[in-house]
Amino acid sequence: MSDPVTALGGAEAQAGIAQVSEAALQGMVTLRVDLSVAAVKKAVKAVTGMAVPDAGRIAAKDDFTLCWMSPDELLILCSYDAAEATVSALTEAAGKAHMLAVNVSDARASFAVRGPHARDVMAKLCPVDLATDRFGPGMFRRTRLAQVAAAVWMPDDDSFRLICFRSQARYVWDLLNVAAQEGSEVNHFLTKG
Structure with a gap:
């Protein structure tokens, strides 16, 4: 019997407006x-x-x-x-x-999106109202992530976790990294000081 592995081998991307990573086996x-x-x-x-x-x-x-x-x-x-x-x-x-x-x-893959622009990244991809007073820690949504089904939640104010089908892991990884690419900040959710 083979050892279990994640869909993308624990992929991580640090560059850009948010950290994107494949979560460990869950x-x-x-x-x-x-x-x-x-x-x-x-x-x-x-x-x-x-x-x-x-x-x-x-x-x-x-x-x-x-x-x-x-x-x-x-x-x-x-x-x-x-x-x-x-x-x-x-x-x-x-x-x-x-x-x-x-x-x-x-049958599933799991990802994390972290950082002060995590809401920007997710809002580009999900038809969910991600305003801080509408979605936060403790809330859970089944939704779409571009063209695929996903479930999302926030472990804390600056991070998201999401689950998708394992067969769609590469597509979701690519979506998240394009949405998090350098210079793509929307700054819609950052607190005005």
Whole structure:
């Protein structure tokens, strides 16, 4: 069996208006289920230590991050090595509740965009209102990144994380680097002093 690797081998770009990097391997479990079912809420809490987040929100604690994808989908981020165990634990904890838990870690790629112009970079590519009073840490969106589906959130005020399909990793990498190229600042989101 081969060793797992990221889609682009940990690519990083420091030049330009923002730092763009491929994130390390990330465990990702898709949970498809009616998130309002009490047994499901209890199972998620038992396995991750957290309640299912509200619509459009993300929550993190210890080794888990919960991303609200839709009323019937939750993306659970964990360490890469813990993804299979997380699927098993959720399935066991949910008992007879009708649900699907799948390890999708190897089907996705993850990127980070950091720096004071990170919002400029992302706003060029996503049809999301990224004004500081409209999108910030704790919020989560499924959206488009140019021509592909993506999910985005902000770990802090100057950085974004995003997930896309692994087969689209090179395209997303190229998009991010063009949007972050030197001299492409828009300065729309920088605080006026």
